[in-house]
Amino acid sequence: MASSQCCENPHTLSSTCGQGCVEDVGGLKAYITGHSDSKLAVLLASDVFGYEAPNLRKLADKIAAAGFYVVVPDFFYGEPYETNNPNRPVLEWLKDHGTDKGTEAAKAVVAALKSKGISAIGAVGFCWGAKVVVELGKHSLINAAVLCHPALVTVDDIKEVKTHIAILLAEIDESNTPPELVKQYEEALSVKAEVGAFMKIFPGTEHGWTVRYDVDDEPAVKKAEESHQHMLDWFTKYVK
Template sequence: MAGAQCCENPPSLNPSCGEGSVECLVGSIKAYVTGSVSSKKAVILASDVFGFEAPNLRKLADKVAASGFFVVVPDYFYGDPYVPEKCAIPEWVKIHGPDKGFEDTMPLIADLRSKGISAIGAAGFCWGAKVVAELTKTDEIQAAVMLHPSLVTVDDIKDVKVPIAILAAETDHISPPELIKQFEEILSSKSEVNSFVKIFLGVAHGWTVRYKTDDDAAVKRAEEAHSHMIEWFTKYVS
């Protein structure tokens, strides 16, 4: 499900932020790209409903790139990220479903591989976690990370085929700890799939990308999740 927590603490979008650049990689979809183009490893970051111009997300993309990955943050919403004042979140999701995000990712992956990328990881935040859930059912990526997932179901987790880390929040009405524990039980029964599940105490849905940069405690908690994500990709995307 998608709900009010998906919309809390909206970022101030900034199309010029980040150390990378915005490019049109394949078709009509634009993306923020950062990192060495000579890297053989790539990570795709699927945003939450606020899209690819969120400063904290781009800052994280730059951090992942500094670990040796070519990073791509697609504009899955084609310039139409969620704006709380314009409509309710369920109405917006009807127009911008994660199924379309998954469809857009497939040619993007093919394009990356045509340019010499040999290993790809994908991380999804809130809305983007559903895109990543669909990718984990394919052979197109080597590893996945979901951060405070939205719309992801038990049936999705049953079909996971690649190493996956799920980083969840203690206070989350979208994917509450009870659901995350179900995910963990399912993954624990899949001996062929490496997994890591952690529920972070004292944080709420969206904490990894929608924190206030002047809140030292919030930054520290977000950075802890970022470190887990980068460690996961370093281990499995090679």
């Protein structure tokens, strides 16, 4: 179940931010950035606040600058979670926007990318999106996965992953990834010799720190950028 931390520090959404554009990919609107002739792609699966988050699009542009074609789909069809809507709490919202539906939509996006000649795909999921990305990894639909402060991801999910996976965790995220669950993740990955695996807990960080940081908070920006570099290094290593 998603925790209250998943809905804290919401983004201020903007449909005009970023260097890219919005196009249809696999039946979904998506923020697209990077070189259209690149054969290497990275898919970003957002948290519950959706694909118009400025920090998320800024990160997409950063990944694109490293040579990737980057796609940030609107998995919520124009209806991201709204913290100021008392008539639709997150558990009600999730009935219409569950990760099962997100996974099926992501599969269509992956298929569309491959149909246009993309030869290797990485995917990174944030909170809600981490569950979607781990499902893609369980079915070998991507070459590399990164999970950032995951929610809803079980030990059984990790056991079934067939692709290279990095998990970037917040130190202060008791509801989603308590220490005992992190240990179980580590144990599950330690016996998967066939896939590359990396885990790191970022000291002093809270759930959402990789994309829901205050741009005027220099220490928070620095911690987010550190996670972004790990992400880029992972994709550079395995998406080629």
